[in-house]
Amino acid sequence: MTKRTERRADALSKEKIVAAAILLLDAEGEGGLTFRALASRLATGSGAIYWHVADKGELLAAATDHVVTRAMSAIEAGGADPRDAIRTIALGMFDTIDAHPWVGAQFSRAPWQPAMLRVFEAIGARLWQLGVPEGARFNAWSTLVTYIFGAAGQNAANARLQAPGTDRSAALADIAGGWSRLDAAEYPFLRQVAPQLAAHDDRDQFLAGVDLILAGIGTVL
Amino acid sequence: MTKRTERRADALSKEKIVAAAILLLDAEGEGGLTFRALASRLATGSGAIYWHVADKGELLAAATDHVVTRAMSAIEAGGADPRDAIRTIALGMFDTIDAHPWVGAQFSRAPWQPAMLRVFEAIGARLWQLGVPEGARFNAWSTLVTYIFGAAGQNAANARLQAPGTDRSAALADIAGGWSRLDAAEYPFLRQVAPQLAAHDDRDQFLAGVDLILAGIGTVL
DNA sequence: ATATTTATGGAACGTCGTTCCATTCAAGTG
DNA sequence: CACTTGAATGGAACGACGTTCCATAAATAT
Numbered sequence: 001m002t003k004r005t006e007r008r009a010d011a012l013s014k015e016k017i018v019a020a021a022i023l024l025l026d027a028e029g030e031g032g033l034t035f036r037a038l039a040s041r042l043a044t045g046s047g048a049i050y051w052h053v054a055d056k057g058e059l060l061a062a063a064t065d066h067v068v069t070r071a072m073s074a075i076e077a078g079g080a081d082p083r084d085a086i087r088t089i090a091l092g093m094f095d096t097i098d099a100h101p102w103v104g105a106q107f108s109r110a111p112w113q114p115a116m117l118r119v120f121e122a123i124g125a126r127l128w129q130l131g132v133p134e135g136a137r138f139n140a141w142s143t144l145v146t147y148i149f150g151a152a153g154q155n156a157a158n159a160r161l162q163a164p165g166t167d168r169s170a171a172l173a174d175i176a177g178g179w180s181r182l183d184a185a186e187y188p189f190l191r192q193v194a195p196q197l198a199a200h201d202d203r204d205q206f207l208a209g210v211d212l213i214l215a216g217i218g219t220v221l
Numbered sequence: 222m223t224k225r226t227e228r229r230a231d232a233l234s235k236e237k238i239v240a241a242a243i244l245l246l247d248a249e250g251e252g253g254l255t256f257r258a259l260a261s262r263l264a265t266g267s268g269a270i271y272w273h274v275a276d277k278g279e280l281l282a283a284a285t286d287h288v289v290t291r292a293m294s295a296i297e298a299g300g301a302d303p304r305d306a307i308r309t310i311a312l313g314m315f316d317t318i319d320a321h322p323w324v325g326a327q328f329s330r331a332p333w334q335p336a337m338l339r340v341f342e343a344i345g346a347r348l349w350q351l352g353v354p355e356g357a358r359f360n361a362w363s364t365l366v367t368y369i370f371g372a373a374g375q376n377a378a379n380a381r382l383q384a385p386g387t388d389r390s391a392a393l394a395d396i397a398g399g400w401s402r403l404d405a406a407e408y409p410f411l412r413q414v415a416p417q418l419a420a421h422d423d424r425d426q427f428l429a430g431v432d433l434i435l436a437g438i439g440t441v442l
Numbered sequence: 443a444t445a446t447t448t449a450t451g452g453a454a455c456g457t458c459g460t461t462c463c464a465t466t467c468a469a470g471t472g
Numbered sequence: 473c474a475c476t477t478g479a480a481t482g483g484a485a486c487g488a489c490g491t492t493c494c495a496t497a498a499a500t501a502t
Contacts, residue, residue, distance in 0.1 A: 005450045005496045034489065045451030108329040108378050112396060117411065124410030138417040143430035150371015157329050175333060189345030190338065196359040209364035216437030226465045226481045266482030
């Protein structure tokens with residue numbers, strides 16, 4: 001008599017589950033993704049989800065893969081200048097992780113995700129095109145991708161621990177204020193750059209780093 | 222009659238708790254630090270720990286702070302060449318996070334820890350000493366510290382998800398093998414650098430990145 | 443027609459961070 | 473000195489989580 005386990009009209013699938021997980025992650029942050037919340041959104045039980053997905057790690061990996069793949073498809077980096085192409089790709093990753101901070105956390109939990117391969121290749125291909133000689137190519141590539149994902153990951157951490165409602169510049173002003181009040185003998189440098197810390201824009205700063213690395217690469221061309 | 226809550230001979234303290242937490246983290250990894258395991262090691266209950274420590278976040282922050290502070294004290298970077306000093310500091314952080322991977326995870330969970338200030342200042346002071354002009358100083362500093370902590374954090378992630386017992390070169394060979402089998406039209410670059418990926422040493426590669434950024438900084442001197 | 447696999451969803455298990463609370467001891471107060 | 477107050481302790485209990493188990497039903501194979 002119990003109609004407990006009938007077949008659903010809209011069958012579950014890994015794709016549907018991942019899509020719902022992304023909605024949850026974007027709406028409520030990393031902590032918002034629980035199997036109970038997910039089951040509730042999908043009007044099912046946790047057991048049914050586990051039939052399609054091995055565990056939470058696989059779910060997070062699939063969600064990350066989906067978002068990164070979508071972002072890479074949207075990036076148009078076909079211009080003639082390889083340096084501009086690298087800047088475009090780097091900013092694309094930065095903006096993606098900024099919009100989905102949980103992606104950054106996932107990178108620091110499980111690097112080497114399949115979707116990263118497209119990013120890796122895109123960066124490497126432009127370096128090749130730029131004429132970086134064989135001996136310096138791997139170093140140049142490794143430095144760039146490490147910087148890009150490292151910086152984007154740190155930015156995501158900042159975004160995550162930012163109290164909702166407050167804005168970034170207020171938080172930066174707080175930190176810079178602390179720096180300017182440090183001991184003058186022990187922290188002369190931090191005191192001096194405190195105003196720049198308060199005024200800087202994370203995205204511009206990220207790009208300045210990419211440019212500095214490109215300048216370093218320029219010395220071996 | 223119940224002797225349940227007598228005073229301890231060796232009174233608890235935040236210092237003792239943090240020390241025990243570090244031992245646990247080093248021995249069992251991030252997952253090994255639970256209030257129950259900690260209470261058992263200290264022969265107490267979780268309630269007593271909470272009297273000295275606000276929550277797990279504060280405990281992790283204190284443990285990280287302790288380890289980083291100790292590492293910075295051990296670093297001797299007094300040499301004449303500011304570039305060498307920067308390399309020494311960078312490698313010191315790399316080695317510290319390599320030895321305590323949970324520190325890397327903590328950085329991506331809560332950056333701006335107080336202990337980082339000493340590292341920040343040390344890097345900045347050497348850039349100043351190097352003669353980086355005012356306009357480029359903040360960019361140079363920001364790029365370096367972002368790279369150092371980003372790279373060390375990614376390295377920690379690799380260390381954490383490495384199956385205990387297996388070695389890094391085997392894991393790298395696996396990944397490189399995958400790269401060399403990628404589609405030749407879509408991934409020419411990754412196929413080409415696969416042998417270098419398999420052969421590289423993480424620490425050397427990290428240092429090569431620092432050198433490349435230093436070369437970039439050299440272009441604005 | 444029957445057996446087997448695919449799929450479902452709720453209940454139950456074990457662990458975690460955290461809170462609560464009864465209790466004890468040390469330090470102040472008259 | 474008695475007595476009150478608050479620091480400190482440690483175990484029990486709470487609620488939420490990831491995960492596993494299981495009874496069931498529909499789809500598919502035999």
